[in-house]
Amino acid sequence: MPHNLIIIQARTSSTRLPGKVLQPIWKGKNLLDLQLEKFRRLGTPLVVATTVNPSDDAIVDWAKRNNVEAYRGDEQNVLKRFIDCARQYQIKNLIRVCSDNPFIQSDQVPYFLNSLARGVDYISFCNHSGIPAIKTHWGLFVEGVRLGALERASEILETHPEEKFYSEHVTNFIYGNSEQFKIKLDQAPETVVSRSDLRFTIDTPDDFQNMHSLLQLAGSEANLEQLIELVDANPNIKSVMRQGIDQFNK
Numbered sequence: 216m217p218h219n220l221i222i223i224q225a226r227t228s229s230t231r232l233p234g235k236v237l238q239p240i241w242k243g244k245n246l247l248d249l250q251l252e253k254f255r256r257l258g259t260p261l262v263v264a265t266t267v268n269p270s271d272d273a274i275v276d277w278a279k280r281n282n283v284e285a286y287r288g289d290e291q292n293v294l295k296r297f298i299d300c301a302r303q304y305q306i307k308n309l310i311r312v313c314s315d316n317p318f319i320q321s322d323q324v325p326y327f328l329n330s331l332a333r334g335v336d337y338i339s340f341c342n343h344s345g346i347p348a349i350k351t352h353w354g355l356f357v358e359g360v361r362l363g364a365l366e367r368a369s370e371i372l373e374t375h376p377e378e379k380f381y382s383e384h385v386t387n388f389i390y391g392n393s394e395q396f397k398i399k400l401d402q403a404p405e406t407v408v409s410r411s412d413l414r415f416t417i418d419t420p421d422d423f424q425n426m427h428s429l430l431q432l433a434g435s436e437a438n439l440e441q442l443i444e445l446v447d448a449n450p451n452i453k454s455v456m457r458q459g460i461d462q463f464n465k
Contacts, residue, residue: 219328220306221254221261221357222297223247224385225314226290227270231418236314237273240423241430246314247277249435253321254312259328263314264300266290292382294369301362308332308361311385315417316354317426317435318442327359336364336396337389340403342411347390347400352460353407354416355439364389364396371395406439413446414456418463425455 225247227234236246247263254261262284265271271287278285286303288296301309308331310324323340330338338359339347348356368388372381381388389396402408417423429452432445446452 218307218332219259219309220301220304221257221259221310221312221324222286222300223250223254223261223263223312223314224293224297225263225271225274226266226268227273228266228268228290229315229418232420232423234273235417235423237277238423240317240427241435244435245277246317246417247274248281249317250312250314250319251281251283252435253319254324257321257324259310259324260284260304260306262286262300262304264288264296266296291379294365294372294382294385297385298362298365298369301365306362308359311358311360313349313354313416316415317417317430318355318415318433318437319357320355320439321357324357324359327357330399331359331361334397335359335399336361337386338399338401339390341400342403343409345400348403349386351411352414352416352456352463353403353410354414355407356403358386360386360389367396404439406443410443412453412457412460413443414459415442416459418459421455422459425452425459428452 225236239245263278264286265274267287268290275285286300288299327338340356341347342351372378390398417426433442
């Protein structure tokens, strides 16, 4: 069995924009289509981790049509879903991909997996203040984490059932407790590391339309430099990003 797995986290029951991951956003492709194109080419085993909610039958159907493995687990306890998924596929190291990010980058995956293989519990890019990318508005980067670290986090949290936040956000407890886990935070690429005005994630209909507009300009394969150059050259796109940042202040 492989030691590594890319897990795309996806569900249809988003409160602000239900079904967004399956809505066509560019050239008839949905968000899962775009991510599959990027990550499948790496050759690392890939699975879509969705929920047991019947509304997510549509994601399983999508996976079948695209010859992708699908795992169904706990809807609210996403940490448990990831642990159970990793155990089912008997892997040690995993890459977490959030499905609402159309421009998420895949080129750092081999480096992240290599770091995990060398004993790091968690690896991510961070901004100039050392904040992990997942805590920014970028929506551009994956996370890497060892199954053992997720299991330890879950065991600790079992004694604190009131801490549901950590069960919903998978890796937050790990990178928030560097004294208990071996954390590696690398500065994000120079083009984005100091930028707090960029938002490439989709939460709302306005976000969806904004990313559609950017895909029309950039296509799905633009590199970071090209992407940010286009954003800076288009005030309307940048304005919607700013509105989203203000609305969903992290």
